[in-house]
Amino acid sequence: MDGDGQQPLRVDAPDMSMEQRQVVPNALLGTMIFVGTEIMFFAGMISAFLISKASTPGGIWPPPGQPRLPVEATALNTVALLLSGVAMVVAYHQFKKSPSKATAPFLVSAVLGVFFVVFQGFEWVxxxxxxxxxxxxxxxAFFFLIVGTHALHAVIGLGILAKVFVLLRQGALNLGGMQALTLYWIFVVLLWPILYWQVYL
Amino acid sequence: MSATAHDDHHHGPTFAEIWLLQSTDHKMIGKQYMFIGMFMGLIGAYFAYAFRMQLAFPGVNVPGFGTVSPLEYNALVTNHGTIMIFWVAMPVLIAAFGNFLIPLMIGCDDMVFPRLNRLSVQIFLASAIVLIASFFVHNGGFGGAWTAYPPLSAKAEYNLTPLGSTLWLLAVVLEFAAFLIGGINFITTAMNARAPGMKALDVPMVVWMICIASLLFMASVGPLVAGAVMLLFDQVLGTGFFDPDKGGGPVLWQHLFWFFGHPEVYVVLLPACGITAEIITVFSRKKLFAYKTILYTVIGTGVLSFFVWAHHQFISGIDPRMANVFTITTVLISIPIAEMMFLFIATLYGGSIRFTTPMLWALSFIAEFLIGGVTGIFLGSSGADIYFHDTYFVLAHFHYTFFPIAIIGTFAALTFWFPKMFGRMMNDTLGKIHFWGTIIPFNFIFIPLFYLGAAGQHRRIYNFNHYPQLATPDLQALRVLATVSLLVMLSFQAVFIYNMLYSMFRGKKAPNNPWNANTLEWSCPSPPPHGNFGDELPNCYRGPYEYSVPGRDEDFWPQNLPN
Amino acid sequence: MIDLLVQRASTYAADIDNLILLITVITGVWFFLTEFVFFGLLWKFRYQEGKPAQYVTGKEKHLKKWINWPHFLVICCDLIIVVAAVQVWYNVKQDMPEVEKEIRVVGQRWAWSFVHPGADAELGTDDDIKTVGELHIVSNEVYKFNLESRDVMHSFSVPVFRLKQDAIPGRVIQGWFEANAIGQFDIQCAEMCGIGHGIMGAQLFVDTPEEHAAWIAANSN
Amino acid sequence: MNAARVLLVAFLASPTTAWACAVCGGFSDDEKGAYIGTTALLSFLPLGLIFGGVYYVYRASQTHVTPMLERTESSDRSPQ
Incomplete structure (x- = not known):
C-alpha cells in the first residue's frame, strides 16, 4: 500500500503539519510490556507449582504433616487488597477530572496496601x-516462593505509590504516570486472588 | 548528568560517559553494548580454541591455556555457549544495533527512557563481570552445560562448582534484567517516537524485527526467570524444587527452560534477518520484495515460536504424545522462515548487485543460514531426533544458525553502519580478506562436525578414547580438520580487529550517506551528534526501500526528502 | 545413509535411517535448488555499467507466483516429513511390542550398571546378574528396559540401535529394543552428567542364544 | 497452523488410555495432565497478552487520536 505498485510515491501536502503521534503514553506502554513479562513470570511459577502439586506421591496436597494455611484470615486480607485496587481505580478516575481530587482515594489505596503487606507479614511469622x-x-518452598514474590511486588508497588504520591502533591504527575501506576497496582491486586485460589484453597 | 548531556554540543563524550557507562545517549550505549559484547566474544572464542584443541589433540598442553582437565572442559563448553548466546548474540545484535539504529532510523533524538537505557547497560556490564568472576572462584566456572539441567546444576556435590554455578545463574538473571529494560525501551520508542509521517509500514524492516524479537523475548523470559530463581534457591537455600529426593521434578526445569530457550533462537535470528534485509536492498538497489509478506512471515514465526519448544525434550521423558504435536509445529515453522529466505532471494531479482563487504556478509548470511535451516528439519522430526539428539549433528546445526546470526549478522551490520557509528570508512580490501578468511574456514569447521554427529559422536565429551567406535583415526582426522579450520578462522579475525581499530581513528572520513541509502539514519551527520538530527527532526515521506524508482535521476530516494 | 557410518543392530534402526534418508532427499533438493537460484541471481544481476536495477515491489502477479508455488510445495513436503517422522516415533517410543525379556539399566555418576535376568529369564529373582559397564543381550528377542538414574540426568544412548532415552532420577522410564545383529558395540551417556561425563561409556554385547546361555552359566553362582 | 490446531484438539480430546505409552513410566495421570495443561497455558498466554496489548493500542489509536489520524492520512492504516 504505502509507496507500492501503481503509486510508488506518497507525497503529502507540503504544508501539512506533521506531528509525532503518541497513541499510548510512554509510561503506560512501557508498564504494559513490563506487566506482560511479569504475568509470564508468575505463569511460570504457577505452572511449576501445578506440576509439583500433581506429581506428589498419592496426590495428597498439601502433604501430610504440614501446617494448615490460614485460609479465612487471608480471605479477609484478600478483600482488603481488592478494596485497595478499587480505591486506586477511583483515584485514577478522579485524577482525570482533577488531580487534587485524587488524593483521598489514593491514600485509602495506599493504606489498604500497607495493611495487606503487614497482615501478611504477621501470617508469615x-x-x-x-x-x-x-x-x-x-x-x-512453593508457598514462600509464590506468595513471597507477590509480597515483594506489593512492597515495590507501595514504594512507587509513595513516590507518585509526592509527585501528585507537587502537581507534577501526568496522566501517563498515573495510568502506569494504576495498571501496575491493578496487576498486583488482581494477581492475588489467583494466587490465593491456587496456593491457599 | 542526563539533563546536560543533550545540551552540550561543544565537546565529545566525557571520560565518565564512555568508561563508567554514565551516558544516556543511545549511540554511546549502543557502542558500549557492542564493545562489551565483542570483548565477551573474544573470551568465547578463546574458550572454543581451548576445547577444540583438546578434542583434536587429547591431553595436549594447549598454548595459552595449559592442559584441559575434564572439569575445565565442562566449564569451557558451558561458558562458551552461555557467552556466545547471552553475552554476544543478544547484546551485539539486539542491544547494540537496536540502541544505535532504532532512534536514528525512526528519526528521533533518543530513546524514550534514556535513563532506563543507561541502567540497562550498567546492569549488563555487571552481569558480564559476575560471569567472568565465576571463572576464578574455587573449582572454576559452572560446567553443567548451558541448559543447566538439575539436579546436576542444583547440587554442589554433583557439579563440584558451588560458587561457580551460583554466580553463573546470577549473571544470567542480571543479563535478562538488562535486556528486559532495553526491550521495553525499544518497543516504546519504536511505537511512540517515530518521525512525523512515518507509518507502521514505513518503518525499516530491521526496526520491526528488533521490536518483534524484543517482544518475543519479553513474552518468553518470565518462566525462565521463575525457574532460575527456583534453581538459585535450590543451590543456596537447599530447597527442593528440582530435587526428586525432596519431592521436586527435574523435568520441570526443562519445561521452564525450553519455553524460553527456543523463542530465544528467534529472538536473535530476527534482528539478523532485518540487518540482511537492509543491506541487500541497498546494495542491489532494489525495493524489498513484498515488504508486507516479509512482515507476515516474521509475525508467523513469532507466533509459532511459542509452540515449538518441547522439541528439545523429545527424548527427555516427557509424555511421548506431546512429541507428535511439537513435531508438527516444529516442521511447520520452516514455512515462514523458508518464505522469508525466498523473499530475500527474490529481492535480488532485477537488481544491480554491488559486492561490497557488507553485501558479501549479508549474502553469506542467506547462503549459510539455509544450511542451518534445512538441517533443523532433521532435528524437529521426532523419529530422526531419537538418533540425532545430543550428537554433534545438533551442534553443527545450531552453529550453522547461530554463526550466521551472531557473527555474520554482526559483521554485516558493523561493516555497513561503521561509517555512521564512527564517522570513518572501513578498508574494503581488508574487509574482503577478512570475509573470505572467515567464511571458508567456518564451513570447514562445521561440515566435518555434521559428519561426526551422523557417525554417532555425542556432545560434551572431553576425550573420545573411551568410546571405541568414536576413537577411530578417520573420525579423529575430522576433529583435527575442524580444529585447524578454527585456528585459521580465528587468526583471520586479527585482520578485522586491525581494520576496525585503524579505520576508527585513521580511516577515510565518511560522508553522510556513503552507500546512497534511503533510511533516516543516513540523513544525519556521520557520526551523529547528540540529539542526532540537530535542531530539526526529520519528517518521513515514504517507505524505506524506494530504490531505482522510475523517473528519478538518482537510484535512491531518502525517506526524509519531500520529493 | 547413516548405516554407512554406524552399523544397524536393531529392528527399528532401518526405519530411523530411512526417515533420515527421506528428509535428506527432500531438504537436499530444496537446499540445492535454492542455492542454485540464489547464486544464479547473484550472477545474472551483478552490477554492470548501464544496466540499472528494476523497480519491483513484490506485488506483481507474475513474480509473486515464484514465491507462492514454492511456498505450497514446502507445505506439502513438510506434511510428508511429519507423517513419516510421527510413524517412526510411534513405533519406537509409544508402541510397546510383546516383551520377551526385561532388563534394568541404571545410570549413576559415572557408569552404567545393568541387571540381567538369570537362567530363569525373569527379572527380580535371586539369580539376576548384575554387571557394571557391560550389557549382555540376545539377538532377535524383544527386550523391555527399565531405565533409572541414581543421581543426575543421564541419557542411555546406543548408536547402533538408534536408541536414546534420558534417565531421570526418581523415575523409571520404560522402552524397548530388539537387536538383530551380533557383536560388541558402544553405549554412551548423552546427557551432561558432570566431571566424568566423558568416560561414562559401556559396552553392549549382542550374543547368539548359545553364547548368551554360556555367559549366564558362567556368571551365575 | 490450521492443521496444527486440528491435530492439537484431536490430541487433547483423545482418551489417555487409547495410547500405549511406552516411556511414561513413573508419570502419574495427574502429572501428565499437569504437564500438558501448563504447556498449553505457557504457550498460549504470551500470544494472548501480545494480541491483547496490540488490540488495546489499536483501540486507543482509534479513539484518542482520530483527529490526528485524519490529518495525516487515513487510508488503510494498520495497527502496530
Missing part, C-alpha cells in the same frame, strides 16, 4: 513458628 519454611519441603 506464625507459619514460620509452626515450622513451615522454604526448606521444609515443596509445600513450604
Amino acid at each position: 506464625g507459619l514460620l513458628d509452626h515450622g513451615l519454611t522454604m526448606s521444609s519441603g515443596p509445600f513450604g
Whole structure:
C-alpha cells in the first residue's frame, strides 16, 4: 500500500503539519510490556507449582504433616487488597477530572496496601513458628516462593505509590504516570486472588 | 548528568560517559553494548580454541591455556555457549544495533527512557563481570552445560562448582534484567517516537524485527526467570524444587527452560534477518520484495515460536504424545522462515548487485543460514531426533544458525553502519580478506562436525578414547580438520580487529550517506551528534526501500526528502 | 545413509535411517535448488555499467507466483516429513511390542550398571546378574528396559540401535529394543552428567542364544 | 497452523488410555495432565497478552487520536 505498485510515491501536502503521534503514553506502554513479562513470570511459577502439586506421591496436597494455611484470615486480607485496587481505580478516575481530587482515594489505596503487606507479614511469622519454611519441603518452598514474590511486588508497588504520591502533591504527575501506576497496582491486586485460589484453597 | 548531556554540543563524550557507562545517549550505549559484547566474544572464542584443541589433540598442553582437565572442559563448553548466546548474540545484535539504529532510523533524538537505557547497560556490564568472576572462584566456572539441567546444576556435590554455578545463574538473571529494560525501551520508542509521517509500514524492516524479537523475548523470559530463581534457591537455600529426593521434578526445569530457550533462537535470528534485509536492498538497489509478506512471515514465526519448544525434550521423558504435536509445529515453522529466505532471494531479482563487504556478509548470511535451516528439519522430526539428539549433528546445526546470526549478522551490520557509528570508512580490501578468511574456514569447521554427529559422536565429551567406535583415526582426522579450520578462522579475525581499530581513528572520513541509502539514519551527520538530527527532526515521506524508482535521476530516494 | 557410518543392530534402526534418508532427499533438493537460484541471481544481476536495477515491489502477479508455488510445495513436503517422522516415533517410543525379556539399566555418576535376568529369564529373582559397564543381550528377542538414574540426568544412548532415552532420577522410564545383529558395540551417556561425563561409556554385547546361555552359566553362582 | 490446531484438539480430546505409552513410566495421570495443561497455558498466554496489548493500542489509536489520524492520512492504516 504505502509507496507500492501503481503509486510508488506518497507525497503529502507540503504544508501539512506533521506531528509525532503518541497513541499510548510512554509510561503506560512501557508498564504494559513490563506487566506482560511479569504475568509470564508468575505463569511460570504457577505452572511449576501445578506440576509439583500433581506429581506428589498419592496426590495428597498439601502433604501430610504440614501446617494448615490460614485460609479465612487471608480471605479477609484478600478483600482488603481488592478494596485497595478499587480505591486506586477511583483515584485514577478522579485524577482525570482533577488531580487534587485524587488524593483521598489514593491514600485509602495506599493504606489498604500497607495493611495487606503487614497482615501478611504477621501470617508469615506464625507459619514460620509452626515450622513451615522454604526448606521444609515443596509445600513450604512453593508457598514462600509464590506468595513471597507477590509480597515483594506489593512492597515495590507501595514504594512507587509513595513516590507518585509526592509527585501528585507537587502537581507534577501526568496522566501517563498515573495510568502506569494504576495498571501496575491493578496487576498486583488482581494477581492475588489467583494466587490465593491456587496456593491457599 | 542526563539533563546536560543533550545540551552540550561543544565537546565529545566525557571520560565518565564512555568508561563508567554514565551516558544516556543511545549511540554511546549502543557502542558500549557492542564493545562489551565483542570483548565477551573474544573470551568465547578463546574458550572454543581451548576445547577444540583438546578434542583434536587429547591431553595436549594447549598454548595459552595449559592442559584441559575434564572439569575445565565442562566449564569451557558451558561458558562458551552461555557467552556466545547471552553475552554476544543478544547484546551485539539486539542491544547494540537496536540502541544505535532504532532512534536514528525512526528519526528521533533518543530513546524514550534514556535513563532506563543507561541502567540497562550498567546492569549488563555487571552481569558480564559476575560471569567472568565465576571463572576464578574455587573449582572454576559452572560446567553443567548451558541448559543447566538439575539436579546436576542444583547440587554442589554433583557439579563440584558451588560458587561457580551460583554466580553463573546470577549473571544470567542480571543479563535478562538488562535486556528486559532495553526491550521495553525499544518497543516504546519504536511505537511512540517515530518521525512525523512515518507509518507502521514505513518503518525499516530491521526496526520491526528488533521490536518483534524484543517482544518475543519479553513474552518468553518470565518462566525462565521463575525457574532460575527456583534453581538459585535450590543451590543456596537447599530447597527442593528440582530435587526428586525432596519431592521436586527435574523435568520441570526443562519445561521452564525450553519455553524460553527456543523463542530465544528467534529472538536473535530476527534482528539478523532485518540487518540482511537492509543491506541487500541497498546494495542491489532494489525495493524489498513484498515488504508486507516479509512482515507476515516474521509475525508467523513469532507466533509459532511459542509452540515449538518441547522439541528439545523429545527424548527427555516427557509424555511421548506431546512429541507428535511439537513435531508438527516444529516442521511447520520452516514455512515462514523458508518464505522469508525466498523473499530475500527474490529481492535480488532485477537488481544491480554491488559486492561490497557488507553485501558479501549479508549474502553469506542467506547462503549459510539455509544450511542451518534445512538441517533443523532433521532435528524437529521426532523419529530422526531419537538418533540425532545430543550428537554433534545438533551442534553443527545450531552453529550453522547461530554463526550466521551472531557473527555474520554482526559483521554485516558493523561493516555497513561503521561509517555512521564512527564517522570513518572501513578498508574494503581488508574487509574482503577478512570475509573470505572467515567464511571458508567456518564451513570447514562445521561440515566435518555434521559428519561426526551422523557417525554417532555425542556432545560434551572431553576425550573420545573411551568410546571405541568414536576413537577411530578417520573420525579423529575430522576433529583435527575442524580444529585447524578454527585456528585459521580465528587468526583471520586479527585482520578485522586491525581494520576496525585503524579505520576508527585513521580511516577515510565518511560522508553522510556513503552507500546512497534511503533510511533516516543516513540523513544525519556521520557520526551523529547528540540529539542526532540537530535542531530539526526529520519528517518521513515514504517507505524505506524506494530504490531505482522510475523517473528519478538518482537510484535512491531518502525517506526524509519531500520529493 | 547413516548405516554407512554406524552399523544397524536393531529392528527399528532401518526405519530411523530411512526417515533420515527421506528428509535428506527432500531438504537436499530444496537446499540445492535454492542455492542454485540464489547464486544464479547473484550472477545474472551483478552490477554492470548501464544496466540499472528494476523497480519491483513484490506485488506483481507474475513474480509473486515464484514465491507462492514454492511456498505450497514446502507445505506439502513438510506434511510428508511429519507423517513419516510421527510413524517412526510411534513405533519406537509409544508402541510397546510383546516383551520377551526385561532388563534394568541404571545410570549413576559415572557408569552404567545393568541387571540381567538369570537362567530363569525373569527379572527380580535371586539369580539376576548384575554387571557394571557391560550389557549382555540376545539377538532377535524383544527386550523391555527399565531405565533409572541414581543421581543426575543421564541419557542411555546406543548408536547402533538408534536408541536414546534420558534417565531421570526418581523415575523409571520404560522402552524397548530388539537387536538383530551380533557383536560388541558402544553405549554412551548423552546427557551432561558432570566431571566424568566423558568416560561414562559401556559396552553392549549382542550374543547368539548359545553364547548368551554360556555367559549366564558362567556368571551365575 | 490450521492443521496444527486440528491435530492439537484431536490430541487433547483423545482418551489417555487409547495410547500405549511406552516411556511414561513413573508419570502419574495427574502429572501428565499437569504437564500438558501448563504447556498449553505457557504457550498460549504470551500470544494472548501480545494480541491483547496490540488490540488495546489499536483501540486507543482509534479513539484518542482520530483527529490526528485524519490529518495525516487515513487510508488503510494498520495497527502496530
